[in-house]
Amino acid sequence: MRDALCIEVIARRVESEGYVVVDFAMGAAHAAVRLAPHPRKYGNRSSARNRVVSAAQATIATGSRQAVAAEKRDDRIAWLNKASTPAIAAHRLSMEALRGELERALDLRTDASTFMCAEYAEGSRGYVRHRDAAPTRPSGRKLTAIYYLNPSWSPAAAGQLLLWPKEGARVAPVSIAPLNDRLVVFKSFLEHQVLPSRAPRLAVTAWFYNRLELGLELIAEKSRLEDT
Ligand SMILES: O=C(O)CCC(=O)C(=O)O
Ligand SMILES: [Fe+2]
DSSP states (O other): OOTTSOHHHHHHHHHHHSEEEESSOSOHHHHHTTSSOOGGGTTOGGGGGGTTSOOEEOEEEETTEEEEOTTTBOOEEEEOSSOOOHHHHHHHHHHHHHHHHHHHHHOOOOOEEEEEEEEEOTTBOOEEEEOSSOSSSSOOEEEEEEEEOOTTOOGGGBOOEEEEOSOSTTSOOEEEOOOTTOEEEEETTSEEEEOOBSSOEEEEEEEEEOHHHHHHHHHHHHHHHHHO
16 A cells, blocks of 8 residues: 555545545556456466456345346456465555554454455446445445556546445435546445446455454344345
8 A cells, every 4th residue: 555545534534424535546556467357368278377266247145145136237256365466465465454554543343354356348237226234233344445447447438436425315426437546445334336337347346344243244134034
């Protein structure tokens, strides 16, 4: 993480606004490495170097069940928790350091991070309005930190992240372009949506979470489903 990233400012913005957008977050060199290999290249015999993880159609969880639901999200994802290219490992270290600093500043009770890269292909429909965590406790994921890797993004490409920092149907969302080297950190229970994209759109997401509460959240969700 670069010195320019002032943790105190990030922490206070997250606390008061629910989110923060940091541009030039990691530096051009970091962004240029394209941390996560392009998911389309996974499995391609000519790019053995890129075969660190396998990408698959993203799924939506209902309790502990996962199912592809392309009408809700049509990205391809790969988990990066064990992948060990130097660039991915460096990103994980940076994000873990950020989690530690934010934990000290905000006392969110996070004790772990999990990492995923996601690519929305050209012409994708995006990801419908959703939350990454339950709005009431138990709620495992505390913060979502998304790092965008789109060097040639232009407004024509669209694919903005819409984020509703305040509850309420009539409150307008903020629109955040997936600019290269941009980091967005927001409270995971806030509603957000990915708009349709006219160009490939790549991001690496980190979730800062509480292990115990994530387990309890899944159990609560499962028993809620069984009761209905
Ligand atoms: O890539 C983004 O801007 C957001 C993706 C998202 O909401 C998710 O994967 O849960
Ligand atoms: Fe999300």
